[in-house]
Amino acid sequence: MRGLRAALAPAVMLGLMLGALHAGAAQAEPCFPGPTVKDAAYVDPSRAYGHGAVANGEWAHLRYRVDGQTVTVAPLEGVVFEGPRPLSGGCAGTVLAVESSLTKGSRVVEFDGKGKGQPVSDWIGRPHRWISLIDNVRRGEPAGERRARHYPLAIDRPHLLGDLVIYDPPSLTGGPDDRPPYPARVLYRGVSNHRLGAPDTVGGMRHCPDAPTGVVLATLDWSAVLRLDFDERQENIVRATRFEGTGPDSFAAAMACD
Numbered sequence: 001m002r003g004l005r006a007a008l009a010p011a012v013m014l015g016l017m018l019g020a021l022h023a024g025a026a027q028a029e030p031c032f033p034g035p036t037v038k039d040a041a042y043v044d045p046s047r048a049y050g051h052g053a054v055a056n057g058e059w060a061h062l063r064y065r066v067d068g069q070t071v072t073v074a075p076l077e078g079v080v081f082e083g084p085r086p087l088s089g090g091c092a093g094t095v096l097a098v099e100s101s102l103t104k105g106s107r108v109v110e111f112d113g114k115g116k117g118q119p120v121s122d123w124i125g126r127p128h129r130w131i132s133l134i135d136n137v138r139r140g141e142p143a144g145e146r147r148a149r150h151y152p153l154a155i156d157r158p159h160l161l162g163d164l165v166i167y168d169p170p171s172l173t174g175g176p177d178d179r180p181p182y183p184a185r186v187l188y189r190g191v192s193n194h195r196l197g198a199p200d201t202v203g204g205m206r207h208c209p210d211a212p213t214g215v216v217l218a219t220l221d222w223s224a225v226l227r228l229d230f231d232e233r234q235e236n237i238v239r240a241t242r243f244e245g246t247g248p249d250s251f252a253a254a255m256a257c258d
Contacts, residue, residue, distance in 0.1 A: 035093035035113035040064035040086045042097075043072075049080045049100055051128045053159065055199040058082050062097050066113040073115045078102045084200045087133050087152060096120065096152050098131050105129035107181070108152055108167060119181045120152060120167045132158045132194050134215060135205045153215065156184060158192040162220035164228070188228055188237055191217040208257035212238070216254040218246050225250040 042059035049058045059081040062073040075081060082100040089096060093113050100106045105124035108131055109117045121131065132155040156163040167182035193201045203216040203225070212229040219226060225243040230236070243250040 035066045037088045037093055037095055037113065038065045040088045040095045042081045042083070042086060046080045048078075049082065049102060049127075051082065051100065051130070053128070053130050053196055054083055054194070055197055057084055057199065058100070062086060062095065062111065064088070064095050064111075066093070071111075071113070071115045073097075073111055073117070075099050076101075082106060082130060083133065087136055089136055096133060096136065098133060100127075100130065102127055106131040108133070108154065121184060122181045124157070129157055129160070131156055132192075132201055134164075134193060134201075134203075134217075155191065155193050155217070156186075158194045158220075159196045162190045162192050164188040164191050164215070164217065188240070190220045191226060191228075192220050192222070193217050195222065203251060203254075206255050206257075211257065216251060222246050225254045227254040 041063055042057075042061070043063045044060040045056060046058050046060040048060075051058060060074065062075075062081050064071055064086075076099075079099050079101045081097055083098045086095050086097040088094075089110070095111045097109055097111060097117075098106050099109050101123060105126045106129060107123045108120040110120050111117045124131065134153045134155065136152060153164070153166050156165050163184075164187045165184040166187060168185040193203050195202075202218065206214040206216055206227060214227050214229040216225060216227050218224070223244075223246070225246055227241045227243070228237050229239040229241070241254070243254045
């Protein structure tokens with residue numbers, strides 16, 4: 001298994017910065033002047049896709065606010081947004097969302113402050129196959145860039161395959177316009193963050209003082225909870241701690257700071 005270079009909630013080659021992930025990280029991410037996304041949400045329920053993997057989780061629009069202005073995004077024809085919620089890219093000024101096609105299944109797309117989307121992942125290739133977002137990963141930018149980019153940590157097919165993946169850009173050189181999808185890099189297999197038919201995901205990121213950044217997930221068969229810890233210098237998962245059962249107490253124990 002290749003190492004974790006930069007992806008949980010983004011230094012592509014400059015060094016992984018997991019300690020600055022999301023709220024609760026040991027160090028706050030520096031925000032520079034620029035568009036800031038707030039209140040990202042899927043809106044307007046849709047019956048066009050008919051998957052039903054996420055209860056009440058298929059939507060006709062993505063909506064968010066950028067510097068006080070509301071941006072509403074409609075997907076391509078034959079596509080809906082799928083999932084409980086999109087992910088805000090924080091200081092990146094973007095939103096990460098899951099689109100699902102009636103013919104090609106799901107993919108992850110990054111939308112900018114004007115509602116323009118760029119694919120982060122390829123389509124899975126079959127309908128009714130879903131990607132479940134977990135969190136953003138922050139990666140540093142090359143010299144001269146003022147804003148970090150964020151890339152998703154996700155579960156590829158949390159009901160069937162159960163691969164913990166990041167979408168790993170080959171480099172951060174050049175502009176983001178019309179970029180190809182990033183290849184998925186598998187970090188761990190046989191895990192899930194969503195029960196089929198449930199309205200929401202479970203688990204998530206764990207941030208504790210003087211402890212590795214980790215992610216808490218269920219095993220794919222829902223027999224136990226796993227806490228996966230990361231070595232930032234080796235850039236890989238170094239430990240999987242198992243908590244029996246998948247009830248609230250097991251998730252709380254896995255998320256707790258020891």
